[in-house]
Amino acid sequence: xxxxxxxxxxxxxxxxxxxxxxxxxxxxxxxxxxxxxxxxxxxxxxxxxxxxxxxxxxxxxxxxxxxxxxxxxxxxxxxxxxxxxxxxxxxxxxxxxxxxxxxxxxxxxxxxxxxxxxxxxxxxxxxxxxxxxxxxxxxxxxxxxxxxxxxxxxxxxxxxxxxxxxxxxxxxxx
Amino acid sequence: xxxxxxxxxxxxxxxxxxxxxxxxxxxxxxxxxxxxxxxxxxxxxxxxxxxxxxxxxxxxxxxxxxxxxxxxxxxxxxxxxxxxxxxxxxxxxxxxxxxxxxxxxxxxxxxxxxxxxxxxxxxxxxxxxxxxxxxxxxxxxxxxxxxxxxxxxxxxxxxxxxxxxxxxxxxxxxxxxxxxxxxxxxxxxxxxxxxxxxxxxxxxxxxxxxxxxxxxxxxxxxxxxxxxxxxxxxxxxxxxxxxxxxxxxxxxxxxxxxxxxxxxxxxxxxxxxxxxxxxxxxxxxxxxxxxxxxxxxxxxxxxxxxxxxxxxxxxxxxx
Numbered sequence: 106x107x108x109x110x111x112x113x114x115x116x117x118x119x120x121x122x123x124x125x126x127x128x129x130x131x132x133x134x135x136x137x138x139x140x141x142x143x144x145x146x147x148x149x150x151x152x153x154x155x156x157x158x159x160x161x162x163x164x165x166x167x168x169x170x171x172x173x174x175x176x177x178x179x180x181x182x183x184x185x186x187x188x189x190x191x192x193x194x195x196x197x198x199x200x201x202x203x204x205x206x207x208x209x210x211x212x213x214x215x216x217x218x219x220x221x222x223x224x225x226x227x228x229x230x231x232x233x234x235x236x237x238x239x240x241x242x243x244x245x246x247x248x249x250x251x252x253x254x255x256x257x258x259x260x261x262x263x264x265x266x267x268x269x270x271x272x273x274x275x276x277x278x279x
Numbered sequence: 280x281x282x283x284x285x286x287x288x289x290x291x292x293x294x295x296x297x298x299x300x301x302x303x304x305x306x307x308x309x310x311x312x313x314x315x316x317x318x319x320x321x322x323x324x325x326x327x328x329x330x331x332x333x334x335x336x337x338x339x340x341x342x343x344x345x346x347x348x349x350x351x352x353x354x355x356x357x358x359x360x361x362x363x364x365x366x367x368x369x370x371x372x373x374x375x376x377x378x379x380x381x382x383x384x385x386x387x388x389x390x391x392x393x394x395x396x397x398x399x400x401x402x403x404x405x406x407x408x409x410x411x412x413x414x415x416x417x418x419x420x421x422x423x424x425x426x427x428x429x430x431x432x433x434x435x436x437x438x439x440x441x442x443x444x445x446x447x448x449x450x451x452x453x454x455x456x457x458x459x460x461x462x463x464x465x466x467x468x469x470x471x472x473x474x475x476x477x478x479x480x481x482x483x484x485x486x487x488x489x490x491x492x493x494x495x496x497x498x499x500x501x502x503x504x505x506x507x508x509x510x511x512x513x514x515x516x517x518x519x520x521x522x523x524x525x526x527x528x529x530x531x532x533x534x535x536x537x538x539x540x541x542x543x544x545x546x547x548x549x550x551x552x553x554x555x556x557x558x559x560x561x562x563x564x565x566x567x568x569x570x571x572x573x574x575x576x577x578x579x580x581x582x583x584x585x586x587x588x589x590x591x592x593x594x595x596x597x598x
Binding site for chain 2 (some may be wrong): 112114116119120124125126127128129130131132133134135153154155156157161162164165168186190198205206214215216217219223257258
């Protein structure tokens with residue numbers, strides 16, 4: 106099956122000089138959100154730390170995000186480090202906020218199953234981007250919400266919400 | 280609760296550790312460990328640890344903590360912890376916490392050590408380098424010289440610790456992770472991690488020659504090891520930690536970890552292994568990762584490699 110364009114865009118940025126320069130190599134990229142500025146489409150990629158623990162990973166609050174043009178993923182519009190943002194000042198980065206895998210993924214037993222599920226969500230993102238670019242209604246909203254709600258790490262959700270409540274809350278239905 | 284803990288201090292075996300942390304030749308940090316066997320089976324089922332820090336030597340600790348670890352179900356493992364801490368020396372506890380080891384409730388999670396002790400599934404199916412177990416003719420590099428510098432990182436510091444390993448190997452002296460991290464923070468090379476571009480800056484700080492490159496291959500890795508370079512790579516940790524264990528996977532994509540490559544085992548050409556020192560997990564010393572798996576994980580960083588040597592230092596010493 107064809108690779109998702111959204112996944113490819115994130116992958117391209119993660120391999121860019123800008124990413125090598127700015128993003129701590131220890132961080133993992135999380136679920137993106139869309140941003141439309143003066144008619145142009147951008148995606149915001151959040152980054153967070155996680156550490157291996159028994160049967161999974163401890164998750165830490167989102168540390169930073171990069172906003173990149175959809176059509177030029179090796180470039181960047183904005184880079185935000187949340188530790189120095191006023192409304193993030195009470196976030197404790199020294200402790201994990203939760204664990205992966207979360208309850209909604211209980212039925213996902215293997216790496217391949219998880220990656221397949223992620224790829225389905227990335228393809229929903231592709232459909233949404235197409236709809237946004239063509240100013241058409243997004244027909245796959247319900248499907249995307251289902252996948253998003255299953256894959257979103259509940260302990261990280263409050264931080265995603267701080268980044269873009271309108272976008273993330275539209276798809277996270279718990 | 281405190282009285283209960285104090286009463287537990289009486290019987291049993293006691294160990295005392297003292298250290299001078301500020302270099303004034305007077306011990307200022309004391310750790311007293313009490314091992315208590317309440318049921319007479321010869322095994323301590325309560326361990327109480329007190330830590331006193333008295334930097335100004337006035338016999339009034341500026342910091343004091345007491346930890347009680349208990350084996351509640353008699354299985355020989357300490358599974359319940361109570362922790363009390365007075366951080367400002369006013370004789371009142373500023374923090375009291377209680378948790379069960381292995382219980383993933385965030386309200387109880389107070390210490391990273393609990394997490395680090397629980398990552399045993401990483402590398403569970405791989406061997407670890409031991410000179411006596413391998414055909415040394417097939418070994419590229421000098422992994423046996425690099426094993427001793429390995430330790431587990433204390434924070435999000437894999438790049439700092441990988442550089443610490445390299446520094447110790449090249450300069451033949453011990454370095455302290457905390458001090459290196461402080462230097463990196465001061466120079467902007469560490470803030471909740473290290474960007475790939477800044478991997479190697481600590482080495483340059485100590486006069487080590489470094490060269491960063493991407494799009495490398497296993498042949499490049501082999502050539503560099505044969506030139507006696509020290510090597511650090513970035514990769515996707517999930518892929519090597521889980522190996523073929525399909526049940527171990529995590530969120531996020533692409534490279535997220537830094538490790539030291541200390542050798543290659545080519546004794547079986549059909550099963551080449553890359554030998555790494557990985558500070559991210561408790562069993563990360565001299566891990567022998569199958570080459571194909573290593574390359575998959577390495578590709579997620581664009582096959583980023585940092586090569587380090589002390590040619591300039593040696594030239595200066597000779598000249």
